[in-house]
Amino acid sequence: MSDRKSKSVFLKAYPQGMPAASDFEIRETTVPAAGANEMVCRTIWMSVDPYMRGRMRPDVKSYIPPFSLDEPLAGGAVAEVVESNIADYGVGDLIVDFTGGWKEYYVSSGERTQKIIPNLAPLPAWLGVLGMPGLTAWAGVTQIMKPKEGETLFVSGAAGAVGSVVCQLGKMRGARVVASAGSPEKIRWLKEEAGVDVALNYKDYKNAAELTKALAEAAPNGVDCYFENVGGMHLEAAINCIGFGGRMALCGMISMYNNTEVEPGPPNLVNLIGRGVMARGFIVSEYADKAMEFAGEVAPLVVSKKIKFQQTEYDGLDRAADAFVGLFHGENAGKAVVRVGADPA
Ligand SMILES: NC(=O)c1ccc[n+]([C@@H]2O[C@H](COP(=O)([O-])OP(=O)(O)OC[C@H]3O[C@@H](n4cnc5c(N)ncnc54)[C@H](OP(=O)(O)O)[C@@H]3O)[C@@H](O)[C@H]2O)c1
Structure with a gap:
């Protein structure tokens, strides 16, 4: 497989105070073919989350390292496997991935991924109520x-x-x-x-x-x-x-x-x-070790519509910065998500 081009979102500089869309920019990156025990994934939905603001403060020591200015931002995503050299994942599998956000394509080691149960709920729910x-x-x-x-x-x-x-x-x-x-x-x-x-x-x-x-x-x-x-x-x-x-x-x-x-x-x-x-x-x-217990209670409640949820959708990777900034202005109702790519065929 040949290398792919991907639009990816970078921070231009670390924001001071309230972030603005102008703190972000889209650059084209090259995504290599999958190596041994790797897969290439295509992002369909990405999540914007308040904790990401903490990763934009390189001076503050936290439980998660700061974003680099030289690499695309990362975050939760629902993605489709498009190439795989990992035994447990095949082309066409849908996954939730902690690193797949803010970009169209990326290489994953499969370490921070989980397969989605198809048709259980709308795909963005895996970044919100089910995620x-x-x-x-x-x-x-x-x-x-x-x-x-x-x-x-x-x-x-x-x-x-x-x-x-x-x-x-x-x-x-x-x-x-x-x-x-x-x-x-x-x-x-x-x-x-x-x-x-x-x-x-x-x-x-x-x-x-x-x-x-x-x-x-x-x-x-x-x-x-x-x-x-x-x-x-x-x-x-x-x-x-x-x-x-x-x-x-x-x-x-x-x-x-x-x-x-x-x-x-x-x-x-x-x-x-x-x-x-x-x-x-x-x-x-x-509480990662409680994820199955959580899913056992919450997934049936979502399927039976006993738990209601809202999502605020932004269309296109070029709206990702707006979606993120909007979190701090209350623009989202429920989970804020960005559509990055089309649903699987
Ligand atoms: N500890 C963890 O592991 C963990 C995991 C996930 C999330 N969190 C935290 O949980 C909180 C909610 O996260 P979420 O993902 O559910 O985000 P969210 O509530 O979906 O979005 C952020 C909301 O915060 C409110 N807000 C923003 N600025 C505010 C301000 N100055 N004063 C009062 N409200 C403000 C806005 O709603 P209004 O319109 O109501 O103002 C906004 O819609 C955040 O603090 C996040 O960091 C922690």
């Missing part, structure tokens, strides 16, 4: 917060890829779910489709005191579980309202990802002491 964000939500609910019947669960970033699954898994466990998101349409979806008990548009509240008042009204018996996606005033309000024996799953703090100055922490952490609160940070990869 990394779904496992993140499931892990936070079932392994950390463990909400009980009648308890109150507060979720920030509730209409996003992770938050929307948290809301619904919480409801299925009998919790009263209070959700926060940033637009009237997201609030409508959370109430009418995800079935939450109360949905707060955080943009109606100027500061943590105002959000605390609204949360206290929505959770008159206090918050038992908090799923943290946002940070800032959401965290402060949650700590104000958390009850005795509360559990907090610290998943993300997107409101801080583009800060150029260090932001002071919440001033009310002392509440965690007297109220015996467990606050547990986690990265989804910690």
Whole structure:
């Protein structure tokens, strides 16, 4: 097989503060034929995720290395195998790959890939509710917060890829779910489709005191579980309202990802002491060994449409930067995905 040309997205420079589409550019790369124990894959859908912003900060030590300016960006993708020298993968197989995003074609060793069950769900669902964000939500609910019947669960970033699954898994466990998101349409979806008990548009509240008042009204018996996606005033309000024996799953703090100055922490952490609160940070990869248990619960719920999900689609690799930047402006409802190539024939 001969080399292939691929359009691939590169960072021009590391963004300072809020990223812009102008920080990215598309270059043509050459993708070699598959070597021994390699395969060449064609990307169909790619994922944009908030964690990628952390990989654009070369000065910050993290659980995942920074992106290089000299290589295409990488991320989750649904792809089709077009050449294979790996015994377990054949031409035409559809896969989810942690590295296939931001490019049309790439070489994979098959180490961070998983085969897709064809026709189980729309292909982008493997990047959302059935993929990394779904496992993140499931892990936070079932392994950390463990909400009980009648308890109150507060979720920030509730209409996003992770938050929307948290809301619904919480409801299925009998919790009263209070959700926060940033637009009237997201609030409508959370109430009418995800079935939450109360949905707060955080943009109606100027500061943590105002959000605390609204949360206290929505959770008159206090918050038992908090799923943290946002940070800032959401965290402060949650700590104000958390009850005795509360559990907090610290998943993300997107409101801080583009800060150029260090932001002071919440001033009310002392509440965690007297109220015996467990606050547990986690990265989804910690729960990779639970992926089958997650799929066993969530895939049937997706197939039977008991779990609802939304996806916001961007068309074409040249929209990938817009899709990524849009995460920080709330432009996505549910999972943000980019169509990079055609569906398989
Ligand atoms: N720990 C892990 O392993 C792990 C794995 C996956 C994701 N995460 C984290 O989970 C969180 C959600 O990720 P996701 O993939 O589900 O993204 P997402 O919620 O689908 O998209 C991001 C959403 O964040 C909200 N947002 C952006 N800037 C905000 C701000 N300044 N204040 C409040 N809300 C803001 C926007 O919704 P609104 O319209 O509501 O503002 C936006 O739509 C992120 O913090 C992410 O880093 C962690």
